[in-house]
Amino acid sequence: MVMLHTVNKSPFERRTLDTALRHAVKGAGILLIEDGVYAAFDGTVVAEKVKAAMADHKIYVLGPDVAARGMSEQNVIDGVQVVDYGGFVDLVTEYDKVQSWL
Amino acid sequence: MKLSILVNEGPYQHQSADSAIQFTKAALARGHEIFRVFFYHDGVNNGTRFAVPPQDDRNITAQWTALAEEHNLDLVVCIAAAQRRGILDENEAKRQGKDGNNIAPGFRISGLGQLIEAGIQSDRLVIFGD
Numbered sequence: 692m693v694m695l696h697t698v699n700k701s702p703f704e705r706r707t708l709d710t711a712l713r714h715a716v717k718g719a720g721i722l723l724i725e726d727g728v729y730a731a732f733d734g735t736v737v738a739e740k741v742k743a744a745m746a747d748h749k750i751y752v753l754g755p756d757v758a759a760r761g762m763s764e765q766n767v768i769d770g771v772q773v774v775d776y777g778g779f780v781d782l783v784t785e786y787d788k789v790q791s792w793l
Numbered sequence: 794m795k796l797s798i799l800v801n802e803g804p805y806q807h808q809s810a811d812s813a814i815q816f817t818k819a820a821l822a823r824g825h826e827i828f829r830v831f832f833y834h835d836g837v838n839n840g841t842r843f844a845v846p847p848q849d850d851r852n853i854t855a856q857w858t859a860l861a862e863e864h865n866l867d868l869v870v871c872i873a874a875a876q877r878r879g880i881l882d883e884n885e886a887k888r889q890g891k892d893g894n895n896i897a898p899g900f901r902i903s904g905l906g907q908l909i910e911a912g913i914q915s916d917r918l919v920i921f922g923d
Contacts, residue, residue: 699809725808755815756808776819783917784794784825791920793801793809 801922803838861899
């Protein structure tokens with residue numbers, strides 16, 4: 692069973708990204724939404740952790756939430772896939788279950 | 794696919810109430826069925842018709858009402874959470890001896906069993922909250 696984990700808090704505010712990564716099995720997807728999108732940017736203190744996690748997980752970030760924060764998709768870590776809300780819906784249906792880390 | 798949505802956050806708190814409605818719109822646009830949207834905890838505050846946000850701001854409750862009318866959505870507000878927060882329909886207002894009700898069109902008040910049923914009947918339950 693492959694699960695999609697959504698993380699909606701900034702890694703600079705809460706530990707939910709760490710918790711999600713600790714529980715996610717190999718092959719699980721991680722979708723960063725709302726303030727969670729801050730984990731997707733390169734050059735931050737959590738960027739290396741996210742890059743390391745990409746060995747075992749596909750990582751996605753919600754594009755509209757990146758734009759809503761005045762951030763550019765060009766700053767998103769290479770290999771992190773940017774999706775829109777339609778893509779969010781597709782991920783929910785493609786993975787077997789959804790776990791929202793709040 | 795059959796999806797249900799759980800909203801645990803009130804409007805204008807952080808972003809989850811907005812995320813939930815955006816996701817629901819996108820799912821409907823993709824042709825999926827929304828079995829139910831359940832409002833729990835502070836999420837019940839999405840269901841009052843007495844909120845008057847500034848005209849240049851989005852009206853989240855009105856968006857849900859419009860979406861429910863267009864797509865025949867089942868918007869269910871948890872009764873225990875609603876009573877704590879002063880969200881009442883006509884029956885509840887009468888039963889509790891209150892002088893009015895404020896439930897928004899398209900919403901209905903019911904119990905947690907509706908959430909359990911949504912979890913059982915749907916292929917996916919997607920949770921939005923704080």
